[in-house]
Amino acid sequence: MEANDATTDDDRDWELFLEADPGDxxxxxxxxxxxxxxxxxxxxxxxxxxxxxEDVVQKGFVxxxxxxxxxxxxxxxxxxxxxxxxxxxxxxxxxxxxxxxxTDLEDEGSGPIQxxxxxxxxxLPEEELERKELGExxxxxxxxxxxxxxxxxxxxxxxxxxxxxxxTALDATLSEVKIWIHRGRQAxxxxxxxxxxxxxxxx
Amino acid sequence: MIGSDLSSKLSAYLDSxxxxxxxxxxxxxxxNDAQARAAFETLRRTSTAMRGxxxxxxxxxxASSTREAEVVDRISRASARVVAVRSRRGRxxxxxxxxxxLLTAVLVWGLRRLERSRSAEETLRGVLELMESDHYxxxxxxxTGSELWQVGPRGRFxxxxxxxSGIFHEGFDGRRTWRYMVGDxxxxxxxxxxxxIIREANPWKRLEAALWAAVDEEGMGETWAVASESxxxxxxIVLRGASAKRxxxxxxxxxxLVAVTLDETAYAVIRRPALGDEAFTWExxxxxxxxxxxxx
Numbered sequence: 001m002e003a004n005d006a007t008t009d010d011d012r013d014w015e016l017f018l019e020a021d022p023g024d025x026x027x028x029x030x031x032x033x034x035x036x037x038x039x040x041x042x043x044x045x046x047x048x049x050x051x052x053x054e055d056v057v058q059k060g061f062v063x064x065x066x067x068x069x070x071x072x073x074x075x076x077x078x079x080x081x082x083x084x085x086x087x088x089x090x091x092x093x094x095x096x097x098x099x100x101x102x103t104d105l106e107d108e109g110s111g112p113i114q115x116x117x118x119x120x121x122x123x124l125p126e127e128e129l130e131r132k133e134l135g136e137x138x139x140x141x142x143x144x145x146x147x148x149x150x151x152x153x154x155x156x157x158x159x160x161x162x163x164x165x166x167x168t169a170l171d172a173t174l175s176e177v178k179i180w181i182h183r184g185r186q187a188x189x190x191x192x193x194x195x196x197x198x199x200x201x202x203x
Numbered sequence: 204m205i206g207s208d209l210s211s212k213l214s215a216y217l218d219s220x221x222x223x224x225x226x227x228x229x230x231x232x233x234x235n236d237a238q239a240r241a242a243f244e245t246l247r248r249t250s251t252a253m254r255g256x257x258x259x260x261x262x263x264x265x266a267s268s269t270r271e272a273e274v275v276d277r278i279s280r281a282s283a284r285v286v287a288v289r290s291r292r293g294r295x296x297x298x299x300x301x302x303x304x305l306l307t308a309v310l311v312w313g314l315r316r317l318e319r320s321r322s323a324e325e326t327l328r329g330v331l332e333l334m335e336s337d338h339y340x341x342x343x344x345x346x347t348g349s350e351l352w353q354v355g356p357r358g359r360f361x362x363x364x365x366x367x368s369g370i371f372h373e374g375f376d377g378r379r380t381w382r383y384m385v386g387d388x389x390x391x392x393x394x395x396x397x398x399x400i401i402r403e404a405n406p407w408k409r410l411e412a413a414l415w416a417a418v419d420e421e422g423m424g425e426t427w428a429v430a431s432e433s434x435x436x437x438x439x440i441v442l443r444g445a446s447a448k449r450x451x452x453x454x455x456x457x458x459x460l461v462a463v464t465l466d467e468t469a470y471a472v473i474r475r476p477a478l479g480d481e482a483f484t485w486e487x488x489x490x491x492x493x494x495x496x497x498x499x
Contacts, residue, residue: 022287028279036275041261058278065282066289131259138256156218157250158257163220182214189249196248 013077082169153184
């Protein structure tokens with residue numbers, strides 16, 4: 001996406017956010033629709049629970065709108081959204097005492113993402129099965145990380161945010177973000193070593 | 204094996220987050236160091252694998268897409284509702300705050316008014332006490348038809364008379380004489396000439412008749428004795444009543460009241476020619492009641 005388009009999109013986001021009239025739900029629907037997937041993806045990565053992620057996203061949007069008088073345009077709207085969501089995710093994780101360890105992952109197959117993967121599995125060719133296996137290994141590696149590190153990695157690798165934006169979203173310093181991303185990559189790299197050494201699988 | 208510091212630098216380089224100088228150093232290293240090159244390549248592959256993983260995770264099938272639309276709709280409704288509630292709450296807060304301010308303003312205004320009215324009341328009481336100590340009250344209030352008049356010590360008086368243009372007021376409060384006319388809710392000052400016309404229309408003699416009636420009714424209780432003496436130029440009327448007080452009224456040749464004696468104490472009467480069947484009230488000359496001074 002070009003920078004100019006991004007600016008325009010963000011302008012539109014803030015316009016929708018700050019001026020949406022409760023009597024007209026179109027604006028609310030447009031704004032939520034623009035960020036819903038990214039929000040759920042982010043929360044799912046941090047929480048490792050797609051169902052809970054949806055609840056957190058709903059709560060995040062409602063909280064944001066409920067306090068919209070207190071917000072003014074200082075950063076990208078999506079960055080603000082991630083920041084609010086991360087706070088809620090961490091609250092959820094604390095409420096559940098801690099993120100579920102990797103050993104629980106095998107038992108967890110009821111979430112939307114897992115079911116999507118399983119649905120696609122069917123009679124998969126060998127290559128697809130290997131890709132699935134690789135995905136599970138990355139997931140396992142990612143889940144060993146602290147939620148904030150996980151969030152940093154997701155925002156950088158998937159959302160392609162600059163370090164400064166990641167720092168804003170995670171309420172962290174630039175150097176913290178740099179370390180988190182580096183450690184996250186190292187953890188994944190460690191687990192993927194056999195695949196990475198083969199190279200072509202990953203490609 | 205490369206060090207953690209270099210590994211961290213390579214990670215930042217991969218994300219284009221190094222300064223220009225640092226990026227040049229890393230590029231130089233990558234050109235000359237095979238081990239660093241391999242490490243960077245592994246890092247790049249890791250990053251690509253992760254991106255692919257997150258991408259797969261984010262793919263949505265048809266069923267999830269339908270569900271997504273429902274959830275988006277639900278969130279939108281909930282968000283709109285919360286904004287509406289907050290907005291109503293904000294308006295309510297504003298109204299409460301406005302109401303509170305209004306109430307405070309009314310309270311302050313009321314207290315000030317009360318204070319002012321107390322002050323006026325106290326002043327009036329002071330005036331009345333002063334009058335009582337002077338014992339010069341011929342009559343505090345006399346009804347003469349639909350209008351009233353009153354006279355007080357030291358020549359104080361207040362006339363109130365209805366005219367076609369409004370209510371005419373004239374008085375002497377012990378220090379100054381004032382005249383004004385109230386018409387259409389406003390005070391209209393009167394000139395000396397207008398005051399003169401009023402005076403002529405209300406001759407002193409008419410006061411005498413009213414005074415007699417008043418003394419009879421209020422000043423003496425039941426009057427049981429009235430004596431009248433005349434030496435050709437002056438005429439004296441003496442009244443005695445159930446109160447056992449003796450009131451002596453002395454009139455000059457023009458039949459104007461010039462002196463009053465109450466139980467051996469004589470008081471001079473300052474002629475107020477505007478008296479007649481006009482109306483007087485004590486209250487209107489009490490300080491605190493706005494009157495316009497005219498024609499001193």
